Amino acid sequence: QKEVEQNSGPLSVPEGAIASLNCTYSDRGSQSFFWYRQYSGKSPELIMFIYSNGDKEDGRFTAQLNKASQYVSLLIRDSQPSDSATYLCAVVGAIQGAQKLVFGQGTRLTINP
Amino acid sequence: DAGVIQSPRHEVTEMGQEVTLRCKPISGHNSLFWYRQTMMRGLELLIYFNNNVPIDDSGMPEDRFSAKMPNASFSTLKIQPSEPRDSAVYFCASSLAGRWGGGQFFGPGTRLTVL
Numbered sequence: 178q179k180e181v182e183q184n185s186g187p188l189s190v191p192e193g194a195i196a197s198l199n200c201t202y203s204d205r206g207s208q209s210f211f212w213y214r215q216y217s218g219k220s221p222e223l224i225m226f227i228y229s230n231g232d233k234e235d236g237r238f239t240a241q242l243n244k245a246s247q248y249v250s251l252l253i254r255d256s257q258p259s260d261s262a263t264y265l266c267a268v269v270g271a272i273q274g275a276q277k278l279v280f281g282q283g284t285r286l287t288i289n290p
Numbered sequence: 291d292a293g294v295i296q297s298p299r300h301e302v303t304e305m306g307q308e309v310t311l312r313c314k315p316i317s318g319h320n321s322l323f324w325y326r327q328t329m330m331r332g333l334e335l336l337i338y339f340n341n342n343v344p345i346d347d348s349g350m351p352e353d354r355f356s357a358k359m360p361n362a363s364f365s366t367l368k369i370q371p372s373e374p375r376d377s378a379v380y381f382c383a384s385s386l387a388g389r390w391g392g393g394q395f396f397g398p399g400t401r402l403t404v405l
Contacts, residue, residue: 211394276345
């Protein structure tokens with residue numbers, strides 16, 4: 178089992194709809210969770226982080242964390258074509274040290290005008 | 291504020307040559323990470339430093355790879371000798387480490403092509 182799993186997509190969403198990106202992780206002791214956005218040919222950009230169970234909202238983005246289910250998600254409301262990118266889920270695993278991020282393979286998101 | 295700075299942005303070299311990649315982390319950050327990204331393997335952590343000390347180099351593929359961080363504002367990743375399979379984008383990232391890890395901020399990357 179991979180440590181951090183994401184559906185590679187591509188995920189296609191119409192403009193204005195809600196895009197839902199999902200991620201599961203294997204280390205039950207994980208405490209910190211991050212979402213990165215990566216445009217083609219560019220570097221990963223940190224867009225959200227969450228530490229506690231529940232929802233965290235920042236503008237059109239909402240991160241959701243359920244530690245019991247070992248599941249973290251990212252919702253993008255009112256999707257725009259500029260949201261088209263690969264979204265990487267990353268986890269700090271407790272057993273691997275407090276700084277090492279483990280990345281999923283990423284989900285490619287396409288927003289259709 | 292300046293972000294993470296990497297140089298060169300592109301490097302084309304021939305098999306067997308030495309390659310040195312450079313990174314300047316964000317001022318005040320105390321952790322530095324070197325990653326490699328390919329289509330096949332995704333984003334892989336090669337090595338990371340905390341307060342200039344290498345903490346985990348388990349991702350370094352083999353002895354041809356070495357990394358140094360002589361001070362808080364500079365790090366290098368060296369490949370000697372280089373091979374075509376080393377072709378990838380190499381990212382440097384930095385963070386201010388908290389108890390459970392701070393968010394990492396990535397540089398623009400160095401695209402390495404080994405012929």
